[in-house]
Amino acid sequence: MLTNSYPARKPTTAVRRAKPLIALLLTAAFAVTTAPIAAAATAPTDPNVRYFGRWNTANSAAYVSEWAGAYVLVGFTGRTVKLKQRNAIDFFVSIDGGADVSYTNRSGTVDLTPTPLATGNHTLRVSYRPIAGSYKGDAVFQGLELDSGAKTFAPSTPSKLIEFVGDSITVGQLSSKQALTAYGWLIGERLGAAHTQIAVGGACLVSAADGCIGMSDRFLRTGLQADAANWNFSRYRADAVVINLGTNDVGHSVTKEQFQSAYVTLIRRAREKYPNAAIFALQTFRKRFIPETQAAVQTVNDPKVKFVNTDGWIVEATDTADNVHPNDQGHRKIADRLAPIISAALGS
Incomplete structure (x- = not known):
C-alpha cells in the first residue's frame, strides 16, 4: 500500500509572532464576556419616583422622611429591585400592589426580590417606620438598583x-x-x-x-x-x-x-x-x-x-x-x- 509521507512544516515567523497576540485577544474577549453586569442605579431625584407626604429633599442623594405615613411609589422594569439605605431602619415594601412585607433594622443595599419577578412592568411602594419616642431609625431614601438595562417609569397615582x-x-x-x-x-x-x-x-x-x-x-x-x-x-x-x-x-x-x-x-x-x-x-x-x-x-x-x-x-x-x-x-x-x-x- 502506497502512502504519501510529507515532512512536518515549521511555523513561519509571522505565525510564531501572531500566537501571543491571538492568545491575548482571546483572554481579553473571555474577560469581557465574564465580567459582572452593572446594575442600573436610580437616584432620589429620578422624576419617576413619586413622594407622598413631607420629604426633606435638601440632600439630592438622600431624601428624608420624618412624619408618619410618608411613602415612595415608583414603576420599574426588569425582574429585580434593591433599595439603597443609609443607616438601619424598619420599613414596609409592597410590590405590584401586594401585601406589605416588613423589613426590620436594615441598612445598606437591601434585596427586595430574592425570588426574581416575572419579566415586565412592576410597581414598588416603600414606607418607613415613623421616628418617634425611643425609636431612632434612619428614614432615608437613597434610590434603587435595578437589572442592567432596566428603567423606571411614572406609576399611576390617585387624583385625590x-x-x-x-x-x-x-x-x-x-x-x-x-x-x-x-x-x-x-x-x-x-x-x-x-x-x-x-x-x-x-x-x-x-x-x-x-x-x-x-x-x-x-x-x-x-x-x-x-x-x-x-x-x-x-x-x-x-x-x-x-x-x-x-x-x-x-x-x-x-x-x-x-x-x-x-x-x-x-x-x-x-x-x-x-x-x-x-x-x-x-x-x-x-x-x-x-x-x-x-x-x-x-x-x-x-x-x-x-x-x-x-x-x-x-x-x-x-x-x-x-x-x-x-x-x-x-x-x-x-x-x-x-x-x-x-x-x-x-x-x-
Missing part, C-alpha cells in the same frame, strides 16, 4: 389626596404595622386616594411651655423640629384635611382658651394652604376639649369645615391596646365610620 394631622393615635402606634394599620392609611387605601399622616407620638395641639410639640405651629414645617424648614405647600395640595388633636394637651397645662385659639389658628392655616380642601375636626376619642373644638369650628364659620362627632365609634375595652391607642380592630372601626364622611365631601 387626604392629609391626616394628629398625634400617636393618627400615627398608629401600638397597632400591628403602625402607620399602615392606622385609620388614615386605611381610609386612603379604601377610597383610592393618596394619603399622608402629619403626626407624631405625644403631640399636642398647643405648643406647650414644657416642650410638647404643638401641631398648630408644626403643621407648617417639613420635619419634627421647631426650627425645621418651612414646608413648601406647592409640592402637593390636599383635597381633605382630618385633624385629630387634643388628647395630650390636658397633661401639659393647656387651658381651654389656649386650646380653642390654637385650633382656630390651625384650621385657618390649613385653609390658607389648601384653599379648596374639606377640613374635618374630629372629636377626640377620649372626649377631651369637645366644646372648644366645636367653638373653633363655629368661629371659623366655613361651610367646608366640619366638626365630626365620634361618640360610640370605638370601645376602650376591646378596641384599644391600652385604653388610649386603638388596636387594629379599633382603627378599622374608625375607618368604617370616617371613610364615608370623607368620601361624600370628595364626591367620590
Whole structure:
C-alpha cells in the first residue's frame, strides 16, 4: 500500500509572532464576556419616583422622611429591585400592589426580590417606620438598583389626596404595622386616594411651655423640629384635611382658651394652604376639649369645615391596646365610620 509521507512544516515567523497576540485577544474577549453586569442605579431625584407626604429633599442623594405615613411609589422594569439605605431602619415594601412585607433594622443595599419577578412592568411602594419616642431609625431614601438595562417609569397615582394631622393615635402606634394599620392609611387605601399622616407620638395641639410639640405651629414645617424648614405647600395640595388633636394637651397645662385659639389658628392655616380642601375636626376619642373644638369650628364659620362627632365609634375595652391607642380592630372601626364622611365631601 502506497502512502504519501510529507515532512512536518515549521511555523513561519509571522505565525510564531501572531500566537501571543491571538492568545491575548482571546483572554481579553473571555474577560469581557465574564465580567459582572452593572446594575442600573436610580437616584432620589429620578422624576419617576413619586413622594407622598413631607420629604426633606435638601440632600439630592438622600431624601428624608420624618412624619408618619410618608411613602415612595415608583414603576420599574426588569425582574429585580434593591433599595439603597443609609443607616438601619424598619420599613414596609409592597410590590405590584401586594401585601406589605416588613423589613426590620436594615441598612445598606437591601434585596427586595430574592425570588426574581416575572419579566415586565412592576410597581414598588416603600414606607418607613415613623421616628418617634425611643425609636431612632434612619428614614432615608437613597434610590434603587435595578437589572442592567432596566428603567423606571411614572406609576399611576390617585387624583385625590387626604392629609391626616394628629398625634400617636393618627400615627398608629401600638397597632400591628403602625402607620399602615392606622385609620388614615386605611381610609386612603379604601377610597383610592393618596394619603399622608402629619403626626407624631405625644403631640399636642398647643405648643406647650414644657416642650410638647404643638401641631398648630408644626403643621407648617417639613420635619419634627421647631426650627425645621418651612414646608413648601406647592409640592402637593390636599383635597381633605382630618385633624385629630387634643388628647395630650390636658397633661401639659393647656387651658381651654389656649386650646380653642390654637385650633382656630390651625384650621385657618390649613385653609390658607389648601384653599379648596374639606377640613374635618374630629372629636377626640377620649372626649377631651369637645366644646372648644366645636367653638373653633363655629368661629371659623366655613361651610367646608366640619366638626365630626365620634361618640360610640370605638370601645376602650376591646378596641384599644391600652385604653388610649386603638388596636387594629379599633382603627378599622374608625375607618368604617370616617371613610364615608370623607368620601361624600370628595364626591367620590
